[in-house]
Amino acid sequence: MSLIDLINTPLRVFLQFCIFLSIQGNVYGGGDGAPPLDIDYRMDESTNFTYNPKSPLVYCSYLPFEFLNCSDPLDLNGNQSERQRLGYGCTKWGGEKYEEVEITKVVCEVFPGIECYGNRTFLKDGFPCIKYNGHYFVTTLIYSVLLGFLGMDRFCLGHTGTAVGKLLTLGGLGIWWIIDVILLVTGRLNPADESNWVPYY
Template sequence: MDNIKIFWICGILLVPVVNPTLQYSIISDNYFVEAQNSGDVDLLSTCAGTYCMDHAGCQNCDFPPDCKYGEEVQVNCTANSICLSPVSAKIKAKCRFCWQIEEDEQECEETKHCMSWDTRPVRTTCRAKPTVYCMGRRVFFKNVRCRWSNGYSWSKTLFLSVTLGGFGADRFYLGLWKSAIGKLFSFGGLGVWTLIDIVLIAIGYVGPADGSEYI
């Protein structure tokens, strides 16, 4: 009775009306638990009020328990209850867990606050794309190489090194302030430092101070 409003006008009982906000809240709470179990709480906003059959994450799919990795199987998928039309369909998919999908089938968060020249892998969060059907959690951790860009251009850096390298313009641009000031007051090491920097920048040895990659 908490979800039902009863209206009286002049002592006449009107038809009970279900409060849609409360009803939606109950469904949302249930689905939030399901989304949390799948590892992707963002699915709540993605799937709510849509038909969901175009988004694999909005469906509950039953893979054969004895399927082999990489084998193409037929799975029965049902749109979640929060969707507009919770229908079922048979889908062809590969037998694999979500963390086993190809790189072009996943979306990963950009790795930052790490040095691009560091060979040690860093952990990031990835999720299966909406069109990819897979088993297990659709959101997973993955160790990747540190690769991110902050807008520093390699061609612009090389141009500054060739034209204004004697004044430390290339290193100022990269955020290497200490060496840039030393290069400025030494007039590019009387030309020697400038020539060395041109080579080092050309081969990518000298990069941005924040550890990002060139664009």
């Protein structure tokens, strides 16, 4: 190693350390411990906590769902004007594709004993307007293939009136039976209560 390298190496390390200290000072407000000017340390009266962005205490609305008790989406029964007035709620349920599923806000409350900053009850966005009532697609398809001539598939889906007609005609002499299997596979025959198929995990 040459004499120049012996001089340059410690000098380079010292300069990198100085740059590191200057960056830390710009981010955290300088070496005197003063907070940055753009940080607002506020006391929240509802939780008695002071917000400090460098502490582990976060806004209540930022907490993951494991720490929240959220209500079910509000059912507005197709009332679009009520949704526009409230700003949230479900006017329709379900949908076969992602684009068809309506997204809404729900009321969430932080579990007792969880420390956070801000209101402990708030609206959280990103909940799909989907409900499950125990209808499984594969189970219904098996019923339709094996016992469709007795209307078992339509009984399970809640279409009682047409199920009785299908039972009395023995699946429309087989024609109705085949049509319902095709309707199930193509997504045209769904639960009568407009609930979604329960997914398998």
